[in-house]
Amino acid sequence: MATVHLILNAHLDPIWLWPWQAGLDAALATCRSACERLDAHPDVRFTQGEAWLYREVERADPALFARMRGHIAAGRWEVAGGWWTQPDCNLPSGFALRQQIALGMEWFRDRFGSAPRIACNPDSFGHAATLPALMRAAGQEAYVMMRPQESELALPARLFRWRGQPDGAEVTVFRIADAYCTRTVTRDFVQRATTDLPAGCEHTMCFIGVGDHGGGPTEAQIAWCRANRDAIPGWRLEFSTLARFFAAVAPMTAALPLVVGELQQHAIGCYSVQRSVKTAIRRAEHLLARADAFVGPAGQRRGWERVCLHHFHDTLGGTCIPSAYRQVKDAIGGAAADADQALHHELRRRLRALPDDARQRLVVANASNQPFNGWIEHEPWLESPEGIPARQDFTVVDDADRPVPSQRLEPEALCHGLVRIAFRAALAPNEVRAYHLDYKVPAGAPVNDIPSRWREGAGLPTLTFADGELAPRLVALADDSDTWSHGRDRYADAPNDAQDQPVWSPLTAICAGPLVARAPE
Template identity: 40%
Template structure:
């Protein structure tokens, strides 16, 4: 019988396809590493090889098919073990929740198709941290166990290296933290033989904890894997300790043993942080492109599905998958984490560009198919003509249709920007809609103005609005909006900017009768980080303030009936920050559009928002969930929103909060009541505490643009509807100017109805087996509820029980007689 403290020797080849090299070099190295592993399998009959990353197998399949067949045989034999179940080893904080689902969906189905196996163990041995919703995503992607290495013991002390990791919905995976390293390097320099010394140190840990351990070996980072010398050393150790004590194994075998013996393990309920805190903000461009690509692909899927169902447009499955594969590859932790060489980011830009363009082409085809099929014909129109205007097809002052699409699963009330100057707008029922003339992006003689109006667009559907070139209307006024040189005011807020700095001097919440900030806000704070490498290894907070932007100019840019906008331009050294503060008459929240020209080296820029709150608590959005973290000033990863809640400092409200949403950033900190968002880092490309010289090049130099919004609210982030507000900010409506034509579709259409506001439909697509539809929803607020879902175009209405923070994947068969059923994230029977 095996000892309770056996050492499972895990032969693996951690390979960064991109890091200090470009992907082409990684491509070549994968083939050489796989060839080496196959050679070891032939030379050593007891050797077992473990390897993750569906993208790597795909490369070998397409470029070395004879080797791929050899791998297939070794997998069938059980000596080549597939782990990971994801496209690559991604950054495990920054991709969206749906992106993590797609890693499993495409990769596990690939493994099943090619090898008749799926990964049972999640495997991210080099990723820089691991978000707290991963256990649920892993479980529903076919994996019951997880292996990681970072953060290590010096960065996060854990009671045990083996434990149950539990997400907030209650899902658990057995999790093992790799001690010392995933490769050959030793735990210390005290050993005469580092390889054997590391094994002995792992043995000591196993004896200490009273159960078996895994010890990973093999040349890593640039590939290579287990060497002949490694295997000879293992055989030598087996002669000393016995082959039952030191055994060539796999993670699958290890976790099976741990489950079989039923070891008593602690339960850990949190995310796994921190390692490389600088990676949450390094290389702003890649992070912004990632956010944009993830959302555009989902939007393209939704409307491609609708156009397929309603109008028979071919579903672009191959194109959308190619887009997702590009995005998933760029999730690799050294790309997404911002710590690769400059040339690698030129490749990433190209790859994101392909994904964005692919999604745009598919989305446009779907939207145009739908809009062209809407009945927009008006009496008396005989044929299309441009006699009235060179740009619009309007005739007889009848207006021209503008079709506005909403990708989100609830009705949105949002600003709609029309790329034309018009004098009147009505909705699909003929009701007049207020409008505002705004500056366009062109300067074509006198033609440089566009039109803005507020639209209400049905959930995952569309509405036709009619725009009139010369005909005007007089809609009933609603609400107030005022603007002065440095003040904006509507029914919700009074915002005042400080003249010489451009900081927010006051934000008064009129609905609750309180001041939002405790001091100046939206303050651009410059942080010195000369002591940091690109990863910011060993650095957990960035608070070495050296300056603030100042010397501000404030200008009133818009003062219309719908929107008012103040522009603040401030400066520091050679850097220029432009913030446009925007209030809408008919919409709560303060929007800020930012243009930054950053010229600083070894410095970081943060925006500071000190909320007027006592006893604060901070909540962050993480992929498909949220997490509360201490307000201790440590740099933290987050997604589209961050919220601070507590007792209002003047004592008038027991629970008051401020939510900050953004469309491109992932790095934040909260120190007491001061909420900060990191927006730029002037770090050196791929600097691992190297010898700095004049050849070093710095990230984030030049112009970047992004947006954020401030949402004050009574109560916590749930009351403030943080998740939906953040989604609205990131996924605005899309519009198409149409013309007159007959059609089968009405002028307004609702695509989905969900009875609970705290359940969001994130994805709607054709199933991978092309026999139905997939709807993925998640519960956001921690409330169990039976929810009614209706998809009118499918003629389906059904009830679904949601647990707290549960992610559900629902399969809707093409066969109308077959029931809707829940499947796992791989679209297989749960």
């Protein structure tokens, strides 16, 4: 007799058609309901993931969290997933996805002494090829997903081995049939889980429970599962867990079909909407990574928790209600501001080690674990007596008093005689280096202060985007789909009417010189 492992669960979106506060209320109600179902039915098991949910319940209702902990200790409540939330698995930076996993795993180990070995992202819209290696590095060996579904991506079987790269790390994957939650359980719904299995496989999973806004299994659903335990010929329905299922199929893992590469793609519209949230997340990720490298990771956890919460697939995917995004942007901005402040306070602490110098210094810091070789722009504040223009006849020199080629640019503020300079610097990871403004050019030194031509001047160059150059292609496409672009797996390869397409007009540079030129932003 083959087994349908019934996974009683509650998919819960912390933010979607509601703000995070309503997500918290749904989490509390869901966990309370799950505890009541477990108290009433000794044979039932419940599965729930996402460290954020557990952390919020612990903060808001310690007594409820204690009930959950008791069921976990008794083996009745399965902690699954292990990540901070169920993120979009395409848009976050690779190092940020590593943080997403690490935050959740650390939290679960701290509270329960162990972390889930089975990751679970059933509603994420696609799965990058980097994930198997990231999961294996975190100690996870199996993965549950649903999207893209059968109509969007053909796979050799519902249960398969997955590698991101041909010679890369490998995890065992189960793709959920039909849906990860349901209000009404039917025989057809359960039977679909028995399709597309690899040859010889006598185990599958079917996910039962009210979801999206939480809820979990109902009394009616539990009663139906009991009454229909043997309703599908050749199969028996059993209340189970992810761990039990993957343990049951472990002997046949080596014989499972192998899939190599990314698993794409559902909801293509999500990769273009709410651009401001996407760029804010990326900026915060990089600031936090720099603070980790330059200051140390201990003080950045709160910022990473905020960013990783908003990696959530609907939040980062841009499908939440507009009013919810006000608080999302506040949280992301807070994470970025905290990281930026930590970076600059650490830099000021390091500046105390620099020797005294009568000249004005420009201190450059590479707050990164990677080498830097690029352009530095800065507007030094040049003090002068009131009514007397500040001297601008300086040369940029390095710490060995060697002139550094620099170029004057148009300043951001067009008052008080400010000047903006650009020069190139190469710094090792975490290096802090001082440059100086020298008003006495050494005899015989090469001229290194190169003026720019301003927008008011004549003969500024025109920037053109020729074929083959790196420039964005502007294409206008008719799109009458919903936010997700449900029902579409790609946009048209070419617009219907080329005559109505936007084109780049020539851009006149704001300023230009031998080192750098700048176009309007």
